[in-house]
Amino acid sequence: MTYEIPIYILLAASAFCLVRIARGPSIPDRVLATDTFLSIIISIMVLLSLETNDFLMDIAIVYAVLGFLGTIAVSKYLEVRKLGE
Amino acid sequence: MIGWILIFTGSIISVIGALGLIRFPDIYSRTHAQTVVNVGGTCVILLGVFFQAPFFSLYSVKSILLIIFIFLTSPVGSHAIARAAYKSGVKPRKIHEDELGYKIIKDEKPFVREKEYEKTNQSGYKFRKRRFFKRRP
Numbered sequence: 491m492t493y494e495i496p497i498y499i500l501l502a503a504s505a506f507c508l509v510r511i512a513r514g515p516s517i518p519d520r521v522l523a524t525d526t527f528l529s530i531i532i533s534i535m536v537l538l539s540l541e542t543n544d545f546l547m548d549i550a551i552v553y554a555v556l557g558f559l560g561t562i563a564v565s566k567y568l569e570v571r572k573l574g575e
Numbered sequence: 576m577i578g579w580i581l582i583f584t585g586s587i588i589s590v591i592g593a594l595g596l597i598r599f600p601d602i603y604s605r606t607h608a609q610t611v612v613n614v615g616g617t618c619v620i621l622l623g624v625f626f627q628a629p630f631f632s633l634y635s636v637k638s639i640l641l642i643i644f645i646f647l648t649s650p651v652g653s654h655a656i657a658r659a660a661y662k663s664g665v666k667p668r669k670i671h672e673d674e675l676g677y678k679i680i681k682d683e684k685p686f687v688r689e690k691e692y693e694k695t696n697q698s699g700y701k702f703r704k705r706r707f708f709k710r711r712p
Contacts, residue, residue, distance in 0.1 A: 506593035518660035
C-alpha cells in the first residue's frame with residue numbers, strides 16, 4: 491500500500507491553513523494557524539519517513555519542540571509587550 | 576490494516592479541522608479547530624504509524640514519544656494563545672456580555688477610578704472601553 495493518498499489530503503489541509511495565515515484579521519489568528527500548519531507538516535513528515543526508513547522522524551520530533559517554544563514565546567510577547575521577563 | 580485505516584481517518588479529520596479553521600467566526604472558537612487538528616489528526620496518524628511499523632522497534636517508540644509530547648503541549652499552546660488574544664484586546668464576536676472583563680477590573684482595581692468601577696458593574700449589556708488593559712508604565 492502506498493501512502494500517497496493521505497499525503498495529498500494533508501496537503502489540501504495545509505493549503506486551508508495557509509489561507510487563514512494570509513487573511514487572519516489579528517496576530518493571534520496567524521499564530522494559531524501557524525501552529526496548526528506545523529502539526530500537519532509533522533504528520534506529512536512521519537508518513538514520508540514510513541516509506542523510506544530514514545531520519546525524518548527525528549526531524550519531526552525536533553520540529554514539534556521548536557514549534558511549541560515559538561508559540562509560547564509569541565503569546566508571551568503579545569501579553570506583556572516586552573521581551574526578557 | 577489497522578494502521579492504514581487509522582492513517583486515512585486521521586488525514587480526513589485534519590482536513591475537517593482545517594476547514595473549521597477557515598469557517599469559524601473568531602479566534603476563541605478557532606482554538607477548537609486547532610485542537611481537532613492536533614489531537615484528532617496528528618495523534619491518530621501517529622498511532623497508525625505505530626501499528627504500521629515493526630512491533631516495538633525504535634521507530635514505533637519514537638512515534639509513541641511524539642504522541643505523548645503533542646498531548647501534553649497542545650492544550651498549553653492553545654490556552655496561551657487565547658489568553659494573549661484576550662489580553663491584547665481581540666474582542667469575541669456574537670456574545671452579549673463580557674464577564675471576564677469585570678473580573679479583570681476587580682483584580683486591577685487600583686488602576687481604575689472608583690466611579691467608573693461602580694458604573695461598570697451596573698451596566699449590563701455593553702462592552703466597556705479598554706481601560707482595564709492599561710498597565711503600569
